[in-house]
Amino acid sequence: MGKPELQPGVALFGRTARGGRGARAAAAGLVVVLRLGRRRRDRAARERARALDRRHRPPRDARRGHRHPHRARRRRHGPLRRRGHGATPDARLRAARASRLAVSVKWGLLSTALINEAILGGAAESFEVDVIAVASRDEARARSYADEHGLERSYGSYEGLLADPDVEAVYVSLPNSLHVEWTLRALEAGKHVLVEKPFSKHPDQIEEAFDRADAAGLVLSEGFMWRHHPQAHRLTELIASGVAGRVRVVRTAFAFDLATERGTGDTRFDPALDGGALMDVGCYCISGLRLVAGDPERARGEQVVGPSGVDVVFTGALAFGDEVVGHFDCGFIVPRRAMLEVVGDEATILVPDPFTPRTPGIEVVRPGNAPESIPIEPASSYRLELENVSAAIRGEASLLLGREDAISQARTIDELYRSAAPAA
Numbered sequence: 001m002g003k004p005e006l007q008p009g010v011a012l013f014g015r016t017a018r019g020g021r022g023a024r025a026a027a028a029g030l031v032v033v034l035r036l037g038r039r040r041r042d043r044a045a046r047e048r049a050r051a052l053d054r055r056h057r058p059p060r061d062a063r064r065g066h067r068h069p070h071r072a073r074r075r076r077h078g079p080l081r082r083r084g085h086g087a088t089p090d091a092r093l094r095a096a097r098a099s100r101l102a103v104s105v106k107w108g109l110l111s112t113a114l115i116n117e118a119i120l121g122g123a124a125e126s127f128e129v130d131v132i133a134v135a136s137r138d139e140a141r142a143r144s145y146a147d148e149h150g151l152e153r154s155y156g157s158y159e160g161l162l163a164d165p166d167v168e169a170v171y172v173s174l175p176n177s178l179h180v181e182w183t184l185r186a187l188e189a190g191k192h193v194l195v196e197k198p199f200s201k202h203p204d205q206i207e208e209a210f211d212r213a214d215a216a217g218l219v220l221s222e223g224f225m226w227r228h229h230p231q232a233h234r235l236t237e238l239i240a241s242g243v244a245g246r247v248r249v250v251r252t253a254f255a256f257d258l259a260t261e262r263g264t265g266d267t268r269f270d271p272a273l274d275g276g277a278l279m280d281v282g283c284y285c286i287s288g289l290r291l292v293a294g295d296p297e298r299a300r301g302e303q304v305v306g307p308s309g310v311d312v313v314f315t316g317a318l319a320f321g322d323e324v325v326g327h328f329d330c331g332f333i334v335p336r337r338a339m340l341e342v343v344g345d346e347a348t349i350l351v352p353d354p355f356t357p358r359t360p361g362i363e364v365v366r367p368g369n370a371p372e373s374i375p376i377e378p379a380s381s382y383r384l385e386l387e388n389v390s391a392a393i394r395g396e397a398s399l400l401l402g403r404e405d406a407i408s409q410a411r412t413i414d415e416l417y418r419s420a421a422p423a424a
Helices: 043-056 075-080 091-103 116-124 139-149 158-162 176-188 203-216 230-240 258-262 277-293 381-393 403-420
Strands: 004-007 011-015 021-026 031-034 105-110 129-135 153-155 169-172 192-196 220-223 247-257 298-305 311-319 325-331 333-344 348-351 361-365 372-375
Touching: 105 116, 105 158, 105 381, 116 129, 116 381, 129 139, 129 158, 129 381, 139 153, 153 158, 158 176, 169 176, 169 381, 176 192, 176 203, 192 381, 203 220, 203 403, 220 381, 220 403, 230 277, 230 333, 230 348, 230 361, 247 258, 247 277, 258 333, 277 311, 277 325, 277 333, 277 403, 298 403, 311 333, 311 403
Parallel strands: 105 129, 105 169, 129 153, 169 192, 192 220, 247 325
Antiparallel strands: 004 031, 011 021, 247 333, 298 311, 311 325, 333 348, 348 361, 361 372
16 A cells, blocks of 8 residues: 555535535645555456356345345356456456366256256355256246256257257256156266256166166266265264264154145155155155164165155164164154254264254263254355265266165165055
């Protein structure tokens, strides 16, 4: 910053005794004038240089009065062009963006499902992920979705997106019954795949999909985003360090009122689309039990079937190695709730918000002591999931959730449904 200079007294605006605006009046005094050096004068240039990063800020919830996190996705690159009509592009910023895109994985969305919002939010925070295309069976719907979310390309068929040579990986967010079919088609088209959970309740289908992925040298992963969150990693660290002592019981729960939140026409009420509480939220419960205790040796379930023919309440009891037992409940007809509890012979570890951690944190409860709170830094599970799969695609990291995890999930779901089926 430059040195201050002293200037003679100048005419200043004054105020009348009553507080109103007065006429110009001469006021004796000194005015300090600062001559700004190069650092201040270059502030605008530095702001332009930061513009590239603004698209990666955490998305804000439009329902709380903030701007839509993806609608202006195209406009976020506006700072790459200087103000004024016909202005020339800022070559340095364009080069920086080109460099970023050169190392990011180009993704496409198979469907316009609501869950895509979370994926787009995670991608918007990452330098390693770039969602460039969306497909729908309805061309107008795909075009409208792309315009609303700032995506470069739209396709009126899933086949059209899979034929795009620039799309390296796809996120399959179709209804459950279509997960395997379109995963196989994507693999045949040479695309890496992140398929939304649950992949399938048929383990043989999942084995076939991974066989094809391995043969083609492609990455395939099931989308349990919660496993990528720092909260899940911290939980496993606490258990491994012996905080709870010997683990005896693991309990999980995940339920909500689907009809109230999404309406009775939601696809998860449709048995033809592999709907049901176990498939939708019970799979999280199983994933939580398995994270703590490993693969189950036995699993038995009980269910309540709703008017549409899918399970609207499902409970399960599972037996694991080392004499650990697990229990879960899930449902579509009760108020929203979720939890994960690890009961050891020395302490209990409680995760109040395990699967969609908006308020992450862990509690350790020891007999005769106040609960110990363990804070967890907030993070986007979807960003971390996309970054892990993208890094695996680039050969820079190991895939967190691959073949063994997906097959074990499907085997457990299959066994639970078989045990809960009414006797013939």
